[in-house]
Amino acid sequence: MRRVLLAAACFGLAMTGAAHADPIEGKWRMPSGYDARIAPCGSAFCLTYTNGPHKGKTFGQMQPQGGGQYAGSVTDYTKGGKQYSGKGSLSGNTLSISGCVLGGLFCRSQSLSRL
Secondary structure, eight states, rough: HHHHHHHHHHHHHHHHHHHOOOOOOEEOOTTTEEEEEEEETTTTEEEEEEOTTTTTEEEEEEEEEEEEEEEEEEGGGTTTTTEEEEEEEEEETTTEEEEEEEOOOOOOOOEEEEE
16 A cells, blocks of 8 residues: 555656646747757756757756746857847747847847747
């Protein structure tokens, strides 16, 4: 009986961890055709290329703001690795990410699709 209770408690703890995974975690496809992985890093989520010419490089760091909204920074390697203020918005299996300058006056966006 004790083993059954212990197994049930362990299963419950494992399910609790999975239930708290953030919806942006996972593998995503970018408009360029390259893939990225979003995973926890510190108190934020890091966006890292998993293939292509920038494989292994982190190009974003976002913190949840609630309601499917994220804020942080993005790096544009096509612009020499410039870093911009970033924001993200999750809607279903689409994550729209923007890099902005001048307090959000000018933004460049792209949409990632969940794989």
